[in-house]
Amino acid sequence: MNLQEKDFKYVWHPYTQMKDCETNPPLVIKRAEGAKLFDEEDNFYYDTISSWWCNIHGHNHPKIVKAINEQLKKLDHTLFAGFTHEPAILLAEKLVEITPPHFTKVFYSDNGSTAVEVALKMSLQYWSFHDKPKRTKFVSLDYGYHGDTVGTMSVSGVDLFNEVFQPLFFDSFKAKTPYNISVSEALLDLEDILKNHHDELAAFILEPLLMGAGGMIIYPKEYLEKAAELCKxxxxxxxxxxxxxxxxxxxxxxAIEHCDQTIVQPDFICISKGVTSGTLPLAVTLTTDAIYETFYDDYENKKTFYHGHTYTANPIACAVGLATLKIFKDEDVLNKIIPITEQLAKGLERFSDLGVAIRQLGMVAAIELDCQKFSFKDRIGYHIYQAGLKENIILRPLGNVVYLYLPLCLTADDLEFILDKTYKVVKQYA
Ligand SMILES: Cc1ncc(COP(=O)(O)O)c(C=O)c1O
Structure with missing residues (x-):
């Protein structure tokens, strides 16, 4: 039995109709380097979606490989209650340094969904300590996505992915996303919910400026600024x-740095994916002194935050987090990508010939095909994915939205190749 046959026999893949694997088995990826993945025959594929939006500095970056090896020689893992370690402490210090100044405390977990669950639970518990036990509900955007656990699904939009699980969801209010409606209309909807229900609300949760799984929706910063004011x-x-x-x-x-920082001062920021440059699972929920101090009390007052995961603050992942931040600094990454993001903006102009809607923010681009042209049965996304692989790029459209979610290590030549190939594929289907 070869690897693909064994895979089919033993493995159940995420977000995959396994019956498809009979005819189109998943590619076996043997190695990776920079922005490319390589299969068993050494064919390359540009990782144009950053391996589910997490890769930042490219695969197998030598400084990250070194950080893993060095940390592994010292400490592989330890529980994080009653124990601590240098990589977690130093990474927390750095994260506090690079986030807005009012974020002072770091709570570790191990994936994006748990980073969000932690924020939801802390927020709710905060209000119970402030004699507002009725504040148990959340507001979120109707196209939002915050993960696949039951709590995060409850504050996500309801669609094909999660509608079957609806009976498990807790109640939450859905505000209209500023997409296909104006910012002011969306704000009125949010304000209406806050005005009528603030006594039962703990928090408003949203993805800042770019809503990924909802269809790479990019909304104006004015929405977030005004929404932050309404929350206050x-x-x-x-x-x-x-x-x-x-x-x-x-x-x-x-992303919040695109906004006026004197207005947008969230109580929680949830991070994961890129914190290890997409190498190892790690997540962080940062919060403020005001939240932290509410929980800080004598043990008998029962204010402990009872939440934790086995791999919370795994030392190797934290060491990779430190290496990831060091690469940002040493390689001047945020400045280096400026011309690449400009090249991306320019390169997207040619897609307008195809009658598609285009949007871009930084290293993310979305090309929205006319959904009237396709039905669910057409499986347009699946066909585009197959066509992309033939052109050495990975396209996994969200419905009718083809997108690029590019790693920050990309060169101008890489991007030119990716744009040419993406155009070729989109042209076949637009
Ligand atoms: C905005 C956002 N929040 C949370 C998550 C959940 O992260 P994870 O898949 O690591 O649980 C994702 C995943 O794509 C995401 O895009």
């Missing part, structure tokens, strides 16, 4: 989910 006005927490947008992807270290 109605005294509810603001949780920004930077799981997918953090670590330079939008052109700034964090």
């Amino acid at each position: 006005q109605y005294n509810i927490h603001l949780i920004v989910d930077e799981v997918a947008t953090g670590f330079g992807r939008t052109g700034k270290m964090f």
